[in-house]
Amino acid sequence: MELEDIFLKGGLLANHFxxxxxxxxxxxxxxxxxxxxxxxxxxxxxxxxxxVVIEAETGIGKTLAYLVPALLSGKKVVISTATLNLQDQIVDKDLPLVETLLERSAKALCMKGRENYICLYRWFQLRATPQLFLSDDPDLEKIDRWLEKTTTGDRAELEFLNEYSPLWSRISARSTHCLGGDCPELSSCFITRLRKKAGAAQMLIVNHHLFFSDLALKNSGYGDLLPGYQAVIFDEAHHVENVVSTFFGKRFSHFQLIDLVADIEHQAQQQLNPDVVDELLPSLSGLRVRAEQFTSVFEGATGRFPLDGLIDRVTADVWRENVELLLTGIARVGDKLGRYTQYGESWAGLVKRAEELEQNLRHIALEVGPEDASFVRWYEKREKAVVLSTTPLEVAPVLHEVLYSNVETCILTSATLSTGGSFSYMKDRLGLDEQTRFAQFSSPFDYAHHSLLYIPGAGFPLPNEENYRSMLALTITEILRLTRGRALILCTSFKAMDELADVLRSNIEYTVLVQGEQSKKSLLARFRKEKESVLVAVASFWEGVDIAGESLSCVIIDKLPFEVPSDPVLKARIEQIKSSGRNPFFTFQVPRAVLSLRQGVGRLMRAASDRGVIAIMDVRLRRKSYGSTFLKSLPPSPVTEKMEDIETFFDGATNQ
Structure with missing residues (x-):
């Protein structure tokens, strides 16, 4: 079957719609x-x-553009997305359409990370020992009934279960709790069944986290999560660098250690003789004390900081002493756990968790030093925990070693991969050579007639000026009066979001919805339904918000989304670029901000009939030299600084 027979007028798509x-x-x-x-x-x-790198802007229909040829190729193809939402959309909506059009089964399978599936062994353990959890939890009975009919064990089917349910953390199939071949529930295990099905599937629908977790596992020589494949297609490929950075570094969490100790205590009390428990408990208490002593080294405010700076402050000798004490405590507990495998299969999993924690802490704290130019090591101090990490400064060498050289075909696509019309940033960060094929497909939407870009005029303050916040709130209030609500406001920080939401609630008549006050799904459903509401959000709402129609008639962005340069990973990458003689601001920081801005702006037009206003409340677009790079990267909307033009735009829509 020719592709023209599907995508052109008179083709299969035309006959279907x-x-x-x-x-x-x-x-x-x-x-x-x-x-x-x-x-x-x-x-x-x-x-x-x-x-192949393809930028396909909103309205191109890129999902069908890669799913159809992938299915027709007959090759084993992995489709990897950045979000579970897109993963579910492909499985629930796009693939069934492709199967209908082509009149053939896609032989596709959706695979998510292990933590998305229930572990039957952990579930039966919990049900047999209700004291491990609240026995009167109403969700327990619901899960019992669900297990009688589910074929996947996927928590996405449990709509009643809260997103942050502590129950799920006790029963999910996390790798650190897996008993592998020793598990008594192996024959019924949802993960095992999934892997068997994956071997027979032509198309695997995964997310970036699972895909690169699999590559990291294969690279370490400890097994795999995905079967062999011939090609991989990355959708939302602008996230690839960040995800690779996560899985090809190391991480040690104080919380993971305390969680391990708690799990050992629970298991010991259920399975060991009292005299053996009495022998084990002092080691666990000692490990807790050493963990607290270790975290006390991390004084100061919460946040993310370079680890080398901390070591310099406390001195190398004090650092090594505290690390060695903690390592010895973990190793001592691990040795004792090894003696208890005779009491049940689950002890092997606890031994594995202790070994991994010990290895990761040793690697981050002692083996990687400031002279290692390939990694940055840093820590995050939270209210009740400390996390230590190493992150590769560059992912391009990793991608060449573990991905590009091991797959026949690699395709990267997204609505946002270029900055100012150039792919230079992606070429540099992902190591894409001159043999790579690049293409850009502009949105077919009529931005010139269906949209308006508002940027404040010369009298508006810069974001770092004292009166910026008050002027921002005043101007946004005026815009919302003209748009009659119907606006998504994207902020660059939680503080800015909360401050703006408080002001708006006191000054506008429309419902103000705020991220965090309900689940994302609930907020979007309400925003879609209540046509004159305003949604104020940050972070994840810059992407994945797909609301066509009148409910979303205006996107307001508080300022250009530059990342905080003090972040230890960002700072280290900036220093590395600077040391190579390049300008990190223009080659790294500006492109990253441009891609984020394009994602936010892309929330406005989701269908050809949509129309609305984009308001970017940052006069640096006009006053700074780099503003032209941002403007060249945005849709071809008419630009104004006049409120009257916004009023005329919406009056024109009313009169049509």
Missing amino acids: SRFEERQGQLAMARMVGCALGREEACDENQPPHL
């Missing part, structure tokens, strides 16, 4: 993907490209 609109960018993208996957009739060149 009564309001079908032909998109040349969608067909062109599908041809690029098809060529890379070995469909010769889709290729304009002799040699299919190994690496």
Whole structure:
């Protein structure tokens, strides 16, 4: 079957949708993907490209543009997304459509991280010993009934279970609790069943965290999570660098250690003789004391900081002494746990957790030093815990070693991969060479007539000026009066979000919804339903908000989303770029902020019929030289600094 028979007028998509609109960018993208996957009739060149990077802006229909050729290729393909939401959308909506159009089964399987599935062994242990949890928890009976009918064990099916439920942490199939081949529930294990099905599937739908967790596991030589595959397609590929950084570093958490001690105590009291428990408890108490002594070294405010700076302050001798004491305590407990494997299979899992904690702490605290140019080591101090980490400064060498050289085809796509019309940033950060094929497909939406970009005029203060917050709130209030609510306000910090929400609630008549006061799903459902409401948010709401229609008629962004340069990983990468003779602000910080801004702006137009105003409340777009890079990266909307133009824009919509 030819791709033209699917994507052009008179094709399968046109026959399926009564309001079908032909998109040349969608067909062109599908041809690029098809060529890379070995469909010769889709290729304009002799040699299919190994690496393909495609920016497909909102409205192109990129998901179908890669799913159709992936299925037609007959190859084993992994589709990796940044979010569970997109993963679920592909499985629940897009793949069924492709199967209907092509009249064939996709033989697809959705795979998520282990923590998304229930562990039957942990569940039966909890039910047999209710004192391990509140025995009158109503969710227990609901889960019992669910287990009688579920075929996946996926917590996404448990709509009644709170997102932060402490119950789920006691029963999820986390790798640190897995007994492997020694588990008595192995034959019924949902993870085991999933892996068997994965071997037979043509298409695996995963997320970036699972994909790179699998690559890290394979690279360490300790096994794998995914079966072999011939090609991988990354959607939301602008997240790849951050996810690779997470899985190819090391992490030690004080909370993980305390959690391990608590689990050992629970298990000991259930399975060991009282005299053996009495022998074990002093070691556990001693480890708790050493953990508290270790965390006391981390004085000062909460936040993320370079670890080398802390070591310099407390001196290397004090640091090593505290680390060695903690390592000895972990090793001593680990040795004792090894003697108890005769009492049950679950003790082996506890031994493994202790060993991993010891190894990670040793690596971060003692083995990686300030002279190691490939990693940055840092710590995060929280209210009740400390986390130590190492992060690779560059992920390009990692990607070449573990991904590009081990897969036939690698395709990266997103609505936002370029800055100022250039792929230079992605080329540099992901190590994409001259053999990589690049393509950009602009949005087919009519931004010139359906949108307006508002930037405050010359009298508006810069974000670092004293009166910025008051002017921001005053101007946004005026905009919301003209838009009749219907606005998503994206802030660059939680503090700014809370301050602005408080002011708006006192000054506008519309409902003000604020991130964190309800679940994201509930907030978006209410925002969609209450057409004149205002949603104030930060962080994850810059992406993944897909609300077409009148409810979202205005996107307001408080300021350009530059990251805090004091973050230890960001700071180390900036210093590395500077030491190579390049300007980190223009080659690193500006591109990252541009990509974030493009994601936020992209929340406005989700369908061809949508129309609305984008308001970016940052005059640096006009006053600073780098402002032109941001403006070149935005949709081709008419630009104004006049409130009257916003009023005219919406009056025009009313009169149409």
